[in-house]
Amino acid sequence: MNFDFSDDQKSLQDETHRFLRDRCDLSVARIVLDDQKQAYSESVWQEMVELGWAGIAIPEQYGGIGLGYLELCVMAEEMGRFLAPVPFSSTLYLFCEALLNGASETLKQEILPPVATGKLVGTMAFAEGFGFPGRDRIGVRFEGGKLYGDKWPVADAMIADAAVVLAVNEDNKPCLCFLDLDQEPVHRRQLESVDPSRGQGGLEFFGAEAESLTAFEGGSDNSGWQLFQRVLNSAAVLFAFEQIGGADACLAAATEFARERYAFGRPVGSFQAIKHKLADVYVGNQLARSNAYYGAWALATGAEELPLAASVARVSAIQAYEYAASENVQVHGGMGFTWEADCHLYLRRSRSLALLIGSSGLWKKQVTRELERKFV
Amino acid sequence: MDFDDTPEEAEFRLEVRSWLAEQASAYSLKSFDDLSFEQQLSLGREFQARKAERGYAKITWTQELGGMGGTPMQAVIYEQEEEKYNFPTVFFAISLGMPIPVMRRFATEAQQQRYLKPALRGEEVWCQLFSEPSAGSDLGGIRLKAVRDGDDWVLNGQKIWTSYAHISDFGIIVTRTDPTVAKHKGMTFFFVDMKSPGIEVRQIKQAAGGGEFCEVFFSDVRVPDGNRLGEINAGWSVAIATLMEERFAVTDAAGGGAQLEDTMHFLRRELGEGDGGLDDPCVREKIADWYIAESGINNFYARLLTGLSQGQLPGPEAALSKIVIARKLQAQSADIMDFCGPAGAIYPDFQVSRANDYRIAWLEAAGYRIAGGTDEILKNTIAERVLGLPGDIRVDKDIPFEELK
Numbered sequence: 001m002n003f004d005f006s007d008d009q010k011s012l013q014d015e016t017h018r019f020l021r022d023r024c025d026l027s028v029a030r031i032v033l034d035d036q037k038q039a040y041s042e043s044v045w046q047e048m049v050e051l052g053w054a055g056i057a058i059p060e061q062y063g064g065i066g067l068g069y070l071e072l073c074v075m076a077e078e079m080g081r082f083l084a085p086v087p088f089s090s091t092l093y094l095f096c097e098a099l100l101n102g103a104s105e106t107l108k109q110e111i112l113p114p115v116a117t118g119k120l121v122g123t124m125a126f127a128e129g130f131g132f133p134g135r136d137r138i139g140v141r142f143e144g145g146k147l148y149g150d151k152w153p154v155a156d157a158m159i160a161d162a163a164v165v166l167a168v169n170e171d172n173k174p175c176l177c178f179l180d181l182d183q184e185p186v187h188r189r190q191l192e193s194v195d196p197s198r199g200q201g202g203l204e205f206f207g208a209e210a211e212s213l214t215a216f217e218g219g220s221d222n223s224g225w226q227l228f229q230r231v232l233n234s235a236a237v238l239f240a241f242e243q244i245g246g247a248d249a250c251l252a253a254a255t256e257f258a259r260e261r262y263a264f265g266r267p268v269g270s271f272q273a274i275k276h277k278l279a280d281v282y283v284g285n286q287l288a289r290s291n292a293y294y295g296a297w298a299l300a301t302g303a304e305e306l307p308l309a310a311s312v313a314r315v316s317a318i319q320a321y322e323y324a325a326s327e328n329v330q331v332h333g334g335m336g337f338t339w340e341a342d343c344h345l346y347l348r349r350s351r352s353l354a355l356l357i358g359s360s361g362l363w364k365k366q367v368t369r370e371l372e373r374k375f376v
Numbered sequence: 377m378d379f380d381d382t383p384e385e386a387e388f389r390l391e392v393r394s395w396l397a398e399q400a401s402a403y404s405l406k407s408f409d410d411l412s413f414e415q416q417l418s419l420g421r422e423f424q425a426r427k428a429e430r431g432y433a434k435i436t437w438t439q440e441l442g443g444m445g446g447t448p449m450q451a452v453i454y455e456q457e458e459e460k461y462n463f464p465t466v467f468f469a470i471s472l473g474m475p476i477p478v479m480r481r482f483a484t485e486a487q488q489q490r491y492l493k494p495a496l497r498g499e500e501v502w503c504q505l506f507s508e509p510s511a512g513s514d515l516g517g518i519r520l521k522a523v524r525d526g527d528d529w530v531l532n533g534q535k536i537w538t539s540y541a542h543i544s545d546f547g548i549i550v551t552r553t554d555p556t557v558a559k560h561k562g563m564t565f566f567f568v569d570m571k572s573p574g575i576e577v578r579q580i581k582q583a584a585g586g587g588e589f590c591e592v593f594f595s596d597v598r599v600p601d602g603n604r605l606g607e608i609n610a611g612w613s614v615a616i617a618t619l620m621e622e623r624f625a626v627t628d629a630a631g632g633g634a635q636l637e638d639t640m641h642f643l644r645r646e647l648g649e650g651d652g653g654l655d656d657p658c659v660r661e662k663i664a665d666w667y668i669a670e671s672g673i674n675n676f677y678a679r680l681l682t683g684l685s686q687g688q689l690p691g692p693e694a695a696l697s698k699i700v701i702a703r704k705l706q707a708q709s710a711d712i713m714d715f716c717g718p719a720g721a722i723y724p725d726f727q728v729s730r731a732n733d734y735r736i737a738w739l740e741a742a743g744y745r746i747a748g749g750t751d752e753i754l755k756n757t758i759a760e761r762v763l764g765l766p767g768d769i770r771v772d773k774d775i776p777f778e779e780l781k
């Protein structure tokens with residue numbers, strides 16, 4: 001039994017932690033939050049790029065560092081802990097995942113090296129307004145090599161150079177398409193969200209040149225949809241690590257505050273209503289962490305349990321983070337409800353991460369579907 | 377990252393597996409319902425004797441003591457494998473879980489010679505006489521009096537909720553020996569022969585119908601001073617050592633309730649698919665909830681075991697598993713009853729084996745949340761010992777026991 005990260009992975013995590021603590025504490029997320037025009041922290045992203053982080057999980061043959069999923073997981077945890085306002089997740093968990101799993105060799109050769117050197121920020125566009133796209137509910141069309149339709153919200157839509165877009169092709173089959181966003185038939189618009197420290201926007205396509213990703217599973221009829229599911233499953237695990245990082249930060253902040261804040265002549269952390277609440281948060285965080293490790297294991301080993309492990313990791317992480325973030329506000333009392341205190345930054349992030357790649361109900365459906373496949 | 381055994385662990389697992397498979401036909405029954413309590417117990421003793429012969433009754437103990445000189449990880453492997461069957465081991469769980477390790481730690485050499493092996497073989501059963509009518513969570517509040525008389529102590533008072541006292545040969549007990557000092561400073565720890573004159577054991581019928589716990593009355597029971605474990609008035613530290621002994625058990629994440637796979641088959645069989653059945657979104661959401669909790673516990677164990685296999689013993693964070701498992705068992709059992717509609721309350725029928733009976737589990741879960749530390753006490757443990765929050769205010773700490781309410 002070795003259900004833990006290796007020493008090397010742990011030291012990568014420490015290194016990530018130290019960098020973020022020194023260069024990207026919450027004041028950085030706050031700058032982006034306060035300034036509507038900033039969609040991310042360009043300077044911190046540049047520093048990360050210089051450290052090679054943009055290409056951390058890109059294989060060496062495409063100019064990356066070639067580390068694996070487990071390394072990405074430990075870094076994701078730290079990104080979540082510090083609410084890093086950078087396009088790390090859009091580029092690495094979504095865009096690169098789609099390309100690595102579905103793009104032709106030529107496209108990978110062309111696109112991945114500039115990602116690794118930070119010249120290209122990517123994202124994935126799948127949502128189309130209210131609801132979550134089902135296989136039969138995709139409005140954006142890919143016809144004659146061109147994309148038509150509207151996608152929103154899209155993470156980092158304002159700053160991405162390229163995107164992978166979920167569309168239906170001429171045969172009415174779902175497909176993922178790659179496109180360069182710097183072309184005239186692509187219109188971008190900024191959207192306001194509950195979590196302004198991670199920018200979102202809309203992308204509208206008026207016949208934008210694109211290329212379908214067809215290398216997944218030999219281009220079968222279903223392959224576009226399967227590729228999309230595969231990317232979501234990877235992203236679910238990686239986001240789960242961001243979420244447990246955030247949830248841990250909330251627990252630490254609430255615990256520290258509860259030890260120091262006095263009421264009725266004693267620390268508020270000596271009242272059982274608070275102690276038990278924080279014990280509950282701890283339990284939720286530990287379950288989420290344990291399930292996230294399960295997801296990491298499935299992702300790293302290519303296990304066939306990935307859809308089950310990813311869905312379990314995602315739901316657990318959503319629950320833990322949202323609970324930790326809301327109770328962190330509660331423990332802080334009036335101070336917790338100020339703009340000045342950091343509590344609302346986590347609260348906002350916990351909500352936006354709970355929505356971005358599909359909410360818990362959707363993923364619970366996947367848990368049960370996978371259990372049925374396994375048991376019944 | 378992997379779930380794999382080391383080669384040595386794998387070898388041990390195989391050995392255990394093949395041994396258990398040999399025992400299964402004679403001792404692992406689908407249901408014990410057809411046997412009387414005495415028959416179950418004697419079957420249990422037979423199995424326990426075979427287990428002890430192999431050193432499996434206390435894997436981490438040396439061979440001289442009756443173990444096999446194994447590692448804590450091997451002990452866990454054995455439990456994981458044994459749990460896949462339904463062996464009648466329940467009678468010995470407390471006996472070997474706390475009293476016997478405490479005897480190993482605090483009894484004299486000669487006493488260990490006399491008592492350890494018969495307990496490992498299941499010939500003698502031990503109980504834990506801690507709780508009293510006025511002291512449960514607050515163990516320091518016990519009143520059962522022990523007064524010195526020559527070479528003996530004379531015990532008077534009452535214990536309660538003592539699991540399996542009615543089949544026990546011996547028990548470990550905390551007593552009040554000096555009521556003039558603060559509560560934690562006047563207690564002394566002994567072991568007693570349950571056949572001593574003056575001990576009366578009465579079974580208490582439990583809410584779920586069973587009678588596994590008892591009240592035990594002590595009237596002028598003489599206990600030799602040689603049965604004392606630890607110093608006079610230092611019983612609190614022995615009691616704490618006992619509670620710490622609560623070995624790290626990788627209990628089944630289903631908490632002894634229905635296995636998810638069986639439950640899904642049951643739901644499909646009884647309720648079909650479609651609305652109200654396995655396709656009902658309400659049903660499906662609950663199934664996901666149960667699995668997420670179960671998977672959380674199993675993966676939490678996997679993390680603890682990783683530490684254990686590298687020689688790190690689990691700390692107070694291990695307390696979280698019982699909180700989660702017991703609540704989940706209670707919720708899941710109630711959910712299944714909900715799905716069954718009014719028939720969910722009907723009991724008993726024979727569509728599910730007793731081990732999978734959600735109606736029994738639903739009631740038992742209520743006790744599980746109390747036994748061995750209530751949910752609230754365990755949350756205090758996590759808050760104080762893991763998160764470092766302040767302890768509760770104790771108004772009785774420095775007051776002589778006899779002046780307390």
Ligand SMILES: Cc1cc2nc3c(=O)[nH]c(=O)nc-3n(C[C@H](O)[C@H](O)[C@H](O)COP(=O)(O)OP(=O)(O)OC[C@H]3O[C@@H](n4cnc5c(N)ncnc54)[C@H](O)[C@@H]3O)c2cc1C
Nearest residue numbers: 504505506507511512513537538539743746747748750752
């Ligand atoms: C099935 C079963 C088997 C048992 N077997 C044994 C056995 O073999 N030997 C033995 O000695 N005992 C045994 N017990 C007793 C068990 O250890 C006690 O019931 C338990 O510790 C609770 O004590 P109590 O019943 O006195 O409840 P109390 O301590 O009176 O608790 C009542 C309520 O108050 C809460 N409470 C108490 N103190 C605090 C606090 N500080 N903070 C917040 N809430 C608090 C509790 O959580 C509970 O909800 C068994 C109990 C059960 C249910």
